[in-house]
Amino acid sequence: MNLEQVFGYFEYEFMQRALISALVVGLCAPSVGVFLVQKRLALIGDGLGHIALTGVAIGFLTGTAPLWTTLAVTVAASIVMELLRSHSKTSGDVALAMMFYGGIAGGVYLTGIASDKGVANLQQYLFGSLLTAGWSEVWTIVIGGAVVAVLMLVLRPWLTAICADEQYARVSGLPVGALNLLLLVTTAVTVSVSMRAVGLLLVSALLVIPVVTVQQFTRSFKATMFAAMGAGLLIAGTGVLASAVKDVPPGSTIVLIGVAAFVATALAAAAVRRLRRTRRGHLPPEGEPLEVELPAKA
Amino acid sequence: MPVLNVHGATVSYGGRAVVRGVDLAVAPGEAVALMGANGSGKSTLIKAVAGLVPLAGGTIELFGTAQKRFRDWKRVGYVPQRTGAASGVPSTAAEVVSQGRLAHRLLGMPSRRADRDAVARSLDEVGLADHAHCSVDTLSGGQQQRVLIARALATDPELLIMDEPTVGVDAETQAALAAVVADRIDAGCAVLLVTHELGPLTDRLDRAVVLADGRVVHDGEPPRPVGEHADPGHQHSHPHSNGQTAEDFWGGK
Numbered sequence: 001m002n003l004e005q006v007f008g009y010f011e012y013e014f015m016q017r018a019l020i021s022a023l024v025v026g027l028c029a030p031s032v033g034v035f036l037v038q039k040r041l042a043l044i045g046d047g048l049g050h051i052a053l054t055g056v057a058i059g060f061l062t063g064t065a066p067l068w069t070t071l072a073v074t075v076a077a078s079i080v081m082e083l084l085r086s087h088s089k090t091s092g093d094v095a096l097a098m099m100f101y102g103g104i105a106g107g108v109y110l111t112g113i114a115s116d117k118g119v120a121n122l123q124q125y126l127f128g129s130l131l132t133a134g135w136s137e138v139w140t141i142v143i144g145g146a147v148v149a150v151l152m153l154v155l156r157p158w159l160t161a162i163c164a165d166e167q168y169a170r171v172s173g174l175p176v177g178a179l180n181l182l183l184l185v186t187t188a189v190t191v192s193v194s195m196r197a198v199g200l201l202l203v204s205a206l207l208v209i210p211v212v213t214v215q216q217f218t219r220s221f222k223a224t225m226f227a228a229m230g231a232g233l234l235i236a237g238t239g240v241l242a243s244a245v246k247d248v249p250p251g252s253t254i255v256l257i258g259v260a261a262f263v264a265t266a267l268a269a270a271a272v273r274r275l276r277r278t279r280r281g282h283l284p285p286e287g288e289p290l291e292v293e294l295p296a297k298a
Numbered sequence: 299m300p301v302l303n304v305h306g307a308t309v310s311y312g313g314r315a316v317v318r319g320v321d322l323a324v325a326p327g328e329a330v331a332l333m334g335a336n337g338s339g340k341s342t343l344i345k346a347v348a349g350l351v352p353l354a355g356g357t358i359e360l361f362g363t364a365q366k367r368f369r370d371w372k373r374v375g376y377v378p379q380r381t382g383a384a385s386g387v388p389s390t391a392a393e394v395v396s397q398g399r400l401a402h403r404l405l406g407m408p409s410r411r412a413d414r415d416a417v418a419r420s421l422d423e424v425g426l427a428d429h430a431h432c433s434v435d436t437l438s439g440g441q442q443q444r445v446l447i448a449r450a451l452a453t454d455p456e457l458l459i460m461d462e463p464t465v466g467v468d469a470e471t472q473a474a475l476a477a478v479v480a481d482r483i484d485a486g487c488a489v490l491l492v493t494h495e496l497g498p499l500t501d502r503l504d505r506a507v508v509l510a511d512g513r514v515v516h517d518g519e520p521p522r523p524v525g526e527h528a529d530p531g532h533q534h535s536h537p538h539s540n541g542q543t544a545e546d547f548w549g550g551k
Binding site: 034037038039040154155157158160161163164165167168169170171172173174175211215218219220221222224 | 348349350369370371372374376378386387388389390393394396397398400401403405406409431432433449453459
């Protein structure tokens with residue numbers, strides 16, 4: 001296996017398309033994911049992925065492009081989710097649980113009806129089919145990804161504030177409701193746009209894995225965000241290359257490489273912390289003097 | 299015109315009134331403590347003032363404007379009850395404090411020199427200038443609390459609302475924070491402070507409002523420690539329930 005052979009794969013147009021789509025998703029998904037991890041909503045991408053199945057099935061049923069029906073369904077679901085979270089006593093994880101069950105059931109049920117028409121193939125949306133995407137789909141991913149990444153980068157300080165301490169953000173007069181909604185809708189767009197590339201079930205992984213991988217070494221939010229976007233790019237690129245070599249689906253390869261990267265950095269970070277324990281960046285907290293007399297040892 | 303005027307405020311949780319018809323006014327530059335035992339409704343009242351819980355009855359005015367129509371939140375600095383400044387993703391102390399400047403910035407606009415200066419100045423005020431670029435989750439509990447106070451100071455508030463800012467903070471930090479807050483009071487900032495203990499922070503107060511069972515039972519001079527508690531060198535001795543004295547417990551002297 002030599003380098004020439006690897007580059008040889010990219011003479012094929014479908015490989016170029018696969019690589020571009022994966023790189024864009026790898027770069028843009030973590031820019032949203034970093035806020036979801038901050039808000040402790042890491043699983044929401046997965047929840048919206050399940051809901052998206054219903055959207056895909058509606059696309060099958062109505063004969064429209066699944067991308068648009070998915071986009072409509074996930075955006076609607078994220079709005080309902082945010083209203084539930086902010087206006088009722090239903091907690092975020094109960095709403096998530098409902099999305100998981102309802103989304104999958106809806107997708108399978110509607111696909112069952114649509115299968116009479118002989119168009120139903122949920123598989124390629126579940127696990128991604130980078131290799132069969134056309135140029136128009138690549139452009140959708142590039143434009144959607146660019147809009148998402150630019151929004152996240154420009155609004156970073158505001159989104160950080162609402163994700164880190166929502167009550168404080170409210171008291172500083174920030175439009176908390178609108179920003180929360182924006183974050184969820186952006187997540188929905190990311191999920192819908194990247195489903196053809198990495199697959200619905202694996203989108204959540206690209207939202208979260210790069211973030212939790214790099215945050216073991218970063219100290220600031222800004223550095224975490226940029227490093228996560230870099231890591232996502234690297235993981236997605238390596239994943240496409242590796243899948244071409246082994247001739248396996250790119251989606252699962254990308255996620256496995258991501259998980260491996262996370263495990264490796266977690267181990268490395270633990271080792272580094274052990275080494276550095278004696279050399280801290282700043283003084284340890286000053287404790288109060290002990291106010292008791294310790295018993296003398298017998 | 300008072301910076302804060304609460305009239306007949308009632309707040310209920312699930313049908314049970316926790317704050318019942320409270321009147322409270324804070325004049326510009328005045329330092330007021332809101333005191334009371336656990337469950338007296340003091341934290342709930344301050345959350346209602348900050349707009350975090352809805353009123354069931356009564357009115358709240360901030361700087362002469364009804365709270366519902368009040369938009370100038372950058373004049374209010376808020377220190378929430380201690381939850382720690384750390385969260386899911388690492389953030390530096392400077393990043394947390396810069397949240398206090400967001401009310402001064404237009405959505406989507408980059409920070410200006412004045413914003414960065416205010417962040418550096420408030421970190422310096424609470425004595426964390428050297429820790430600006432440390433991740434907050436590596437700071438001690440007391441240092442994290444100082445970060446949250448710096449965040450409220452960075453707004454350059456005219457009314458500083460603090461919900462139990464010194465719980466779990468060591469004596470030395472409490473004294474340092476009291477000095478910081480006293481400086482702001484001298485500069486004309488009004489303070490509304492929730493506390494259930496007397497300490498360095500309460501020495502500088504003009505007035506105390508004591509709540510019991512959701513009602514105001516005292517509004518005037520801050521309470522002073524009485525009896526042997528008034529002696530700065532007094533010793534606490536808490537006999538243990540099994541009849542042992544503290545000395546027995548620690549093996550005698």
